Structure formats: structure tokens, C-alpha cells
Amino acid sequence: MENILIKEFNHIPVMLNECLDGLNIKSNGIYVDGTLGGGGHSLEILKKLKSGKLIAIDKDVDAINHCKEKFKEYSDKVIFVNSDFKKYKNILSNLNIEKVDGVLLDLGVSSYQIDTPERGFSYRFDGALDMRMDKSQEFCAYDVVNNYSEEELRRIIYTYGEDSFAKIIARAIVAKRKIQPIKTTKELVDIIENAIPKKFQTKGSVCKKTFQAIRIEVNGELNNLDCVIKDMAESLNSKGRLVIITFHSLEDRIVKNVFKELNTDCICDKSVPVCVCNHKKSVLLVNKKPIVASNDEQKINKRSTSAKVRIVEKI
Numbered sequence: 553m554e555n556i557l558i559k560e561f562n563h564i565p566v567m568l569n570e571c572l573d574g575l576n577i578k579s580n581g582i583y584v585d586g587t588l589g590g591g592g593h594s595l596e597i598l599k600k601l602k603s604g605k606l607i608a609i610d611k612d613v614d615a616i617n618h619c620k621e622k623f624k625e626y627s628d629k630v631i632f633v634n635s636d637f638k639k640y641k642n643i644l645s646n647l648n649i650e651k652v653d654g655v656l657l658d659l660g661v662s663s664y665q666i667d668t669p670e671r672g673f674s675y676r677f678d679g680a681l682d683m684r685m686d687k688s689q690e691f692c693a694y695d696v697v698n699n700y701s702e703e704e705l706r707r708i709i710y711t712y713g714e715d716s717f718a719k720i721i722a723r724a725i726v727a728k729r730k731i732q733p734i735k736t737t738k739e740l741v742d743i744i745e746n747a748i749p750k751k752f753q754t755k756g757s758v759c760k761k762t763f764q765a766i767r768i769e770v771n772g773e774l775n776n777l778d779c780v781i782k783d784m785a786e787s788l789n790s791k792g793r794l795v796i797i798t799f800h801s802l803e804d805r806i807v808k809n810v811f812k813e814l815n816t817d818c819i820c821d822k823s824v825p826v827c828v829c830n831h832k833k834s835v836l837l838v839n840k841k842p843i844v845a846s847n848d849e850q851k852i853n854k855r856s857t858s859a860k861v862r863i864v865e866k867i
């Protein structure tokens with residue numbers, strides 16, 4: 553385990569140019585960054601705005617506070633919202649905004665969150681079992697690890713972590729917590745490492761998938777993601793763009809399927825002879841295949857290796 557305390561907000565924006573090109577920014581447009589983080593993408597959006605505005609959303613108050621400082625010279629162009637982007641419709645209506653010209657989502661956690669031991673996101677550092685993006689939320693990783701049934705643990709580790717050792721890990725967690733509650737990331741790491749046979753512990757950390765699964769569960773990352781993507785697409789002006797960066801197949805599958813549905817005229821079941829849904833295609837797919845990071849970017853920024861960018865344009 554690494555033993556460092558990172559206080560700096562360090563986050564290299566992934567596929568920055570691809571996302572900015574994807575948003576096709578107009579200097580007088582209204583843009584939304586639903587996942588502000590370290591503000592890497594937002595800063596470049598702000599630089600391109602003249603009379604336009606940026607609505608910068610993050611559920612992590614640390615991200616908001618950091619960017620308030622970082623964007624001081626753009627304070628007339630940016631509106632900060634410390635909230636969950638899943639409340640998108642309410643956020644826009646509270647601001648009296650009906651339509652926007654572009655929305656960016658860079659899903660998941662920031663490097664700052666991962667690299668800050670006391671946030672409890674990382675198997676590389678020892679910290680409390682926390683993993684909350686929104687620090688005002690009560691439910692945290694401790695609750696999942698100590699209160700979920702063995703079957704629930706297996707299910708989330710298998711579904712959200714796609715870990716074939718889910719059953720063994722869930723069983724080991726339950727056995728250990730019968731002795732005493734599991735309080736730290738280090739304790740969880742030890743349990744996972746002891747549970748998985750050594751011959752399978754060859755490439756990378758065997759804890760990665762379980763930590764990802766618990767994080768997704770704590771923050772409800774996949775809940776209603778499809779609905780909010782539809783809300784975001786609906787809020788776009790004609791020619792407005794929705795750009796989404798994903799980091800694992802579960803997220804990407806949701807984005808891909810929603811974009812496909814929005815790009816289809818009829819979504820009736822194939823067995824229905826005549827269309828009854830009256831669904832009309834509302835977006836065009838800007839890129840048929842997701843954009844991935846260049847080899848050069850992947851060498852500099854390891855996070856970018858699993859990233860995929862999908863973009864749609866409102867008709």
C-alpha cells in the first residue's frame with residue numbers, strides 16, 4: 553500500500569480535444585458540465601465562451617470549491633451547482649433555463665477522489681471505508697461491506713465489478729465481519745487478497761473489481777443513468793451536442809443503447825406489425841464507433857486507456 557496523502561486536485565482531463573470538438577462550442581451558447589471534477593474540460597469550455605454560460609455540476613463539494621478558485625477570472629460565465637446531475641431537469645428549471653447547446657458527462661471518479669486516502673476509494677491507500685462522492689450522503693462503503701447479505705455482496709461484485717471471484721470474495725467478507733466489523737480499505741484488501749488463490753493473482757490488483765463494484769453501489773452510479781441521458785438529449789437546442797465519456801463496459805452499454813434508441817424512429821417490439829409507439833428519432837450519431845484515446849494519450853494518462861467517448865447531435 554502506498555503511504556502518501558494527496559491534497560492537490562490533480563486530474564488530467566481525458567480526450568480533451570475530442571470532447572471540445574465534440575461539443576462544437578458556440579461562443580454565445582449555454583453548456584453543461586455534469587461532472588465538473590478538477591475542471592479540466594470546463595476550463596477549456598469557458599475559454600471558448602464570450603456571452604455564453606457554463607453550468608458546472610458536481611455532487612462532490614471539494615470539486616466545486618476547487619473550481620470556484622480555479623475559475624475566478626471566468627466568474628461571470630459560470631454557474632456552480634453542487635448537486636447530482638441525475639437531478640438535471642430540476643437544476644435547469646431552478647435556473648430558468650429550458651434549452652442548452654451542449655452537455656458533457658465524464659463519468660466516474662476523479663483522480664483527486666481516488667488519490668485522497670481518506671475518501672476511501674482506493675485499494676492502494678489505507679483509509680476509512682467511505683467511497684461517497686457526495687460527502688453529505690449517509691450511506692457509505694462501510695454499510696455495504698458490513699450490512700449487505702452474502703448474496704447481495706456477490707451480486708454487486710459480480711454485476712458491477714464483473715468479477716468471476718465474486719462468490720469467494722463475498723463469502724470471505726461475511727466470514728471476517730462475523731469476528732469484527734470491517735472498517736478500513738486495508739482490511740478489505742487483505743480479505744480479498746487472502747480469499748483469491750495466489751495462482752490467479754498475477755496481473756494488477758485483485759481488489760480493483762470489488763472496489764469498483766462497491767463504489768458504483770455506494771454512489772448509485774448506474775441508477776437512472778438512461779433516464780437522465782434522455783433528459784439531457786431532450787434539453788438540447790437543434791444541433792446541440794451531448795458528449796459522454798465512459799470508463800467501463802457497464803456504463804458504455806447504457807450510453808450506447810440510449811443513443812441507439814434516440815436515433816431510431818420506431819421502437820416497437822419486432823412482433824408488432826404496425827408502429828404504435830410513435831417514437832421519432834431525435835438525434836444523429838456523430839461517431840458510429842466510440843472514440844478512444846490516442847496511443848500518445850494512453851502513454852501519458854493511464855486512466856484514458858479504458859475511456860470511450862460517444863457523441864450525439866440533436867436534430
Ligand SMILES: C[S@@+](CC[C@H](N)C(=O)[O-])C[C@H]1O[C@@H](n2cnc3c(N)ncnc32)[C@H](O)[C@@H]1O
Binds near residue numbers: 587591593609612
Ligand atoms: C471523471 S471526474 C470529472 C473530471 C473532469 N472532467 C476534469 O477534467 O477534471 C468525475 C466527477 O464527476 C462527479 N460525479 C460523478 N457522478 C456524479 C453525479 N451523478 N452527479 C454529479 N457529479 C458526479 C464526481 O464527483 C467527479 O468529481
